[in-house]
Amino acid sequence: xxxxxxxxxxxxxxxxxxxxxxxxxxxxxxxxxxxxxxxxxxxxxxxxxxxxxxxxxxxxxxxxxxxxxxxxxxxxxxxxxxxxxxxxxxxxxxxxxxxxxxxxxxxxxxxxxxxxxxxxxxxxxxxxxxxxxxxxxxxxxxxxxxxxxxxxxxxxxxxxxxxxxxxxxxxxxxxxxxxxxxxxxxxxxxxxxxxxxxxxxxxxxxxxxxxxxxxxxxxxxxxxxxxxxxxxxxxxxxxxxxxxxxxxxxxxxxxxxxxxxxxxxxxxxxxxxxxxxxxxxxxxxxxxxxxxxxxxxxxxxxxxxxxxxxxxxxxxxxxxxxxxxxxxxxxxxxxxxxxxxxxxxxxxxxxxxxxxxxxxxxxxxxxxxxxxxxxxxxxxxxxxxxxxxxxxxxxxxxxxxxxxxxxxxxxxxxxxxxxxxxxxxxxxxxxxxxxxxxxxxxxxxxxxxxxxxxxxxxxxxxxxxxxxxxxxxxxxxxxxxxxxxxxxxxxxxxxxxxxxxxxxxxxxxxxxxxxxxxxxxxxxxxxxxxxxxxxxxxxxxxxxxxxxxxxxxxxxxxxxxxxxxxxxxxxxxxxxxxxxxxxxxxxxxxxxxxxxxxxxxxxxxxxxxxxxxxxxxxxxxxxxxxxxxxxxxxxxxxxxxxxxxxxxxxxxxxxxxxxxxxxxxxxxxxxxxxx
Numbered sequence: 032x033x034x035x036x037x038x039x040x041x042x043x044x045x046x047x048x049x050x051x052x053x054x055x056x057x058x059x060x061x062x063x064x065x066x067x068x069x070x071x072x073x074x075x076x077x078x079x080x081x082x083x084x085x086x087x088x089x090x091x092x093x094x095x096x097x098x099x100x101x102x103x104x105x106x107x108x109x110x111x112x113x114x115x116x117x118x119x120x121x122x123x124x125x126x127x128x129x130x131x132x133x134x135x136x137x138x139x140x141x142x143x144x145x146x147x148x149x150x151x152x153x154x155x156x157x158x159x160x161x162x163x164x165x166x167x168x169x170x171x172x173x174x175x176x177x178x179x180x181x182x183x184x185x186x187x188x189x190x191x192x193x194x195x196x197x198x199x200x201x202x203x204x205x206x207x208x209x210x211x212x213x214x215x216x217x218x219x220x221x222x223x224x225x226x227x228x229x230x231x232x233x234x235x236x237x238x239x240x241x242x243x244x245x246x247x248x249x250x251x252x253x254x255x256x257x258x259x260x261x262x263x264x265x266x267x268x269x270x271x272x273x274x275x276x277x278x279x280x281x282x283x284x285x286x287x288x289x290x291x292x293x294x295x296x297x298x299x300x301x302x303x304x305x306x307x308x309x310x311x312x313x314x315x316x317x318x319x320x321x322x323x324x325x326x327x328x329x330x331x332x333x334x335x336x337x338x339x340x341x342x343x344x345x346x347x348x349x350x351x352x353x354x355x356x357x358x359x360x361x362x363x364x365x366x367x368x369x370x371x372x373x374x375x376x377x378x379x380x381x382x383x384x385x386x387x388x389x390x391x392x393x394x395x396x397x398x399x400x401x402x403x404x405x406x407x408x409x410x411x412x413x414x415x416x417x418x419x420x421x422x423x424x425x426x427x428x429x430x431x432x433x434x435x436x437x438x439x440x441x442x443x444x445x446x447x448x449x450x451x452x453x454x455x456x457x458x459x460x461x462x463x464x465x466x467x468x469x470x471x472x473x474x475x476x477x478x479x480x481x482x483x484x485x486x487x488x489x490x491x492x493x494x495x496x497x498x499x500x501x502x503x504x505x506x507x508x509x510x511x512x513x514x515x516x517x518x519x520x521x522x523x524x525x526x527x528x529x530x531x532x533x534x535x536x537x538x539x540x541x542x543x544x545x546x547x548x549x550x551x552x553x554x555x556x557x558x559x560x561x562x563x564x565x566x567x568x569x570x571x572x573x574x575x576x577x578x579x580x581x582x583x584x585x586x587x588x589x590x591x592x593x594x595x596x597x598x599x600x601x602x603x604x605x606x607x608x609x610x611x612x613x614x615x616x617x618x619x620x621x622x623x624x625x626x627x628x629x630x631x632x633x634x635x636x637x638x639x640x641x642x643x644x645x646x647x648x649x650x651x652x653x654x655x656x657x658x659x660x661x662x663x664x665x666x667x668x669x670x671x672x673x674x675x676x677x678x679x680x681x682x683x684x685x686x687x688x689x690x691x692x693x694x695x696x697x698x699x700x701x702x703x704x705x706x
Contacts, residue, residue: 069408
């Protein structure tokens with residue numbers, strides 16, 4: 032009897048251990064809570080944040096608001112419904128919270144007393160509210176909302192109102208994930224107690240914030256509540272698609288005058304932020320017009336003399352987020368940093384110092400309390416993002432939220448290594464290696480060569496919800512992710528090296544990294560595959576015709592296949608004008624297209640490939656994927672196409688992603704894993 036009890040105890044311990052180390056999969060990924068949009072209260076005692084909770088059965092992600100005490104000991108749920116709540120901000124005195132909610136359809140402004148949670152609806156705009164910012168004196172909201180500016184075919188032909196038709200005389204006709212229509216997002220002034228919203232961009236056919244990724248960070252109040260600074264790209268038609276030249280505009284509440292403070296600065300200028308003392312406006316700027324991946328510089332506009340200074344001149348990295356120190360004598364920023372995102376302190380003399388430590392991505396939100404405590408997000412490949420605090424001078428980090436507190440106990444982490452591999456020309460390539468959670472160095476594993484998109488986008492420690500390295504490794508693969516030339520974080524020269532050389536040294540970097548890591552005893556050389564999306568999909572298409580039998584399978588999502596047809600069907604022409612040197616019909620440009628376009632190497636295709644694309648992707652139209660799939664089918668290459676009617680350049684829906692993940696790894700396993 033005692034022996035039986037002992038055996039049962041052992042079985043129980045074993046089952047507990049198995050339960051504690053579950054297999055991570057796409058269902059587990061889409062069961063994780065996600066923290067974002069956080070800010071410290073004016074008194075520094077609370078942190079307001081949005082918590083997004085996926086619901087697999089509903090195929091939706093629900094967004095609610097929470098507040099957590101600065102020490103993490105108390106959490107208050109502020110909203111709880113099926114609507115989405117977002118863009119939450121504190122009132123200047125910290126006694127109220129304003130936020131946007133879709134509970135009545137289009138997003139409207141609601142104001143909640145804190146912490147008692149009495150709620151009042153403030154706005155009722157026909158097209159809803161896109162973003163909001165509270166004036167420091169508490170009297171107004173600066174909001175953005177869509178306004179009809181242009182006439183439609185129905186306006187011209189009212190007697191034929193049932194016709195479904197679009198008519199254009201200018202480009203763009205589409206942008207990222209939507210057809211261009213008669214509406215533009217304008218800046219409005221709205222009294223804090225509600226009433227009529229005043230359009231500050233009357234009759235202007237321009238958007239603020241910038242579409243598709245601009246948000247509330249592109250609107251800023253002056254400390255005296257007399258000015259609003261905002262980002263706008265005031266260009267139209269062919270000029271709009273050929274240029275990246277956005278500017279910072281300042282609207283004066285009293286005079287009703289608008290001034291461009293970055294006149295003559297020709298690249299992206301965006302995200303203005305007034306200093307607490309009102310003397311300066313910090314903003315981001317790229318130098319060259321037409322180059323979306325130029326160095327993202329931190330600039331300082333002196334309001335007394337209009338002088339502009341580059342505060343990041345001594346830091347050869349991309350600035351990402353920023354917050355002023357309370358004394359207005361310096362700023363804290365997050366920036367790319369050799370494969371991670373770090374926090375830096377920068378003074379007004381352009382001297383910078385890294386103050387964060389560890390192999391993490393810091394940021395995805397950055398704030399500071401009145402007593403000088405930084406509030407920021409922390410994540411890595413093994414850990415979803417949570418909110419942490421740290422003294423502004425650096426030091427010990429304290430975790431405040433525990434949005435997925437059972438994650439580390441349920442799942443065994445992946446081993447993560449950094450490597451430096453020698454490129455074909457002798458330069459060094461930074462590589463992330465992510466191992467299966469149950470990695471055994473005495474066994475052999477198939478290997479994924481991950482090809483980054485962008486193309487100028489650093490591979491970091493981000494816990495990604497689409498290209499999740501921990502999920503890939505949990506499928507039983509070693510993931511090899513090289514920061515090939517053409518990504519930020521390793522100096523601007525390294526970033527710039529891909530432009531006009533897409534199929535050149537960047538591809539050789541990927542092959543060099545693949546060959547070097549494949550030498551490891553635990554890598555199955557007969558189980559190599561390459562995957563990527565967008566410019567990473569371009570890479571897998573290019574490799575398919577140039578890999579010389581290295582890989583056994585490929586995956587391309589929303590990839591660029593034919594550079595010539597891509598030029599005529601994408602919507603931001605400044606991108607191919609810079610990256611491809613312009614239209615294929617001009618000068619000697621066909622030399623670039625001939626050398627670099629993957630379709631020119633289709634005759635060499637002989638390797639299984641799975642291709643996926645969103646039908647609402649107007650950045651890299653889905654026809655690029657159809658062209659590539661046709662090649663594979665005509666050549667009798669094992670191939671599969673996954674088309675998403677409602678997805679864009681990204682797979683954003685839960686069930687769609689879960690099916691995609693299952694189909695992709697069923698396909699890759701078939702050709703990379705030994706039976």
